[in-house]
Amino acid sequence: MKKKIFLLLLLLLIKGVLTLQITEVELNPSGSDSGNEWIEFYSEKEVDLGEYKIINNDGDEIKLSGKVKGFYVYVFEKQWLDNSDEKIILYKGNEKIQETLIFEDSKNNELTWQFCDKWEFKTSTKGKENCEKQTEEKEEPQEDQEEAEEEVQEQKDPQEESNEKNSTKKPKQIRLEEIKLNAKDIKRDKILDKKEYAIVVLVILTIIVIFLLIKKWHKIK
Ligand SMILES: [Ca+2]
Numbered sequence: 206m207k208k209k210i211f212l213l214l215l216l217l218l219i220k221g222v223l224t225l226q227i228t229e230v231e232l233n234p235s236g237s238d239s240g241n242e243w244i245e246f247y248s249e250k251e252v253d254l255g256e257y258k259i260i261n262n263d264g265d266e267i268k269l270s271g272k273v274k275g276f277y278v279y280v281f282e283k284q285w286l287d288n289s290d291e292k293i294i295l296y297k298g299n300e301k302i303q304e305t306l307i308f309e310d311s312k313n314n315e316l317t318w319q320f321c322d323k324w325e326f327k328t329s330t331k332g333k334e335n336c337e338k339q340t341e342e343k344e345e346p347q348e349d350q351e352e353a354e355e356e357v358q359e360q361k362d363p364q365e366e367s368n369e370k371n372s373t374k375k376p377k378q379i380r381l382e383e384i385k386l387n388a389k390d391i392k393r394d395k396i397l398d399k400k401e402y403a404i405v406v407l408v409i410l411t412i413i414v415i416f417l418l419i420k421k422w423h424k425i426k
């Protein structure tokens with residue numbers, strides 16, 4: 206039972222991939238909408254469009270024609286897609302193949318609704334792949350920006366580091382040197398004091414000894 210359900214889902218998935226699908230919609234092209242609105246279709250295999258029709262949210266119906274494979278852009282002869290509260294339903298005969306989201310496009314520009322994993326409002330990829338090139342084009346500048354920002358940060362960092370060195374590290378070094386020098390000086394002073402003290406004591410002792418010797422010598426005389 207589970208295997209049958211799995212196979213059915215797989216068949217539906219394959220069918221969905223292989224049959225005609227609406228992949229991109231331009232509700233509000235730059236300038237006049239009349240004669241410039243379009244829908245992009247995609248089919249993995251060649252399909253006879255004569256079997257298909259599209260219906261908008263007002264219930265207006267257009268029968269397609271011709272044989273296509275890959276991407277196919279249908280340009281409407283006159284205004285057919287409203288710029289808000291619009292959707293397109295794709296039929297193969299009487300079988301509903303696809304129903305889009307409710308679209309809104311207030312941007313009178315090149316932004317279109319495109320299906321990749323979900324419907325997204327992005328810069329037009331008319332007649333071209335929606336997902337890969339679009340995401341690459343969008344990601345690359347972001348990566349470039351990130352890289353540029355990183356580079357700027359990298360450029361800034363040495364400056365900041367040098368500034369830090371100039372502002373904080375060098376004075377610290379000077380302070381350490383000063384402290385070291387002072388400590389040495391203090392030690393030297395102490396050593397000198399001891400030596401001087403010893404010399405003074407020696408001198409005094411020798412003077413006393415000499416004095417005593419002279420006194421003794423005088424007494425002997
Ligand atoms: Ca429109």
Ligand SMILES: [Ca+2]
Nearest residue numbers: 233234236238
């Ligand atoms: Ca327009």
Ligand SMILES: [Ca+2]
Nearest residue numbers: 229330331333
């Ligand atoms: Ca496209």
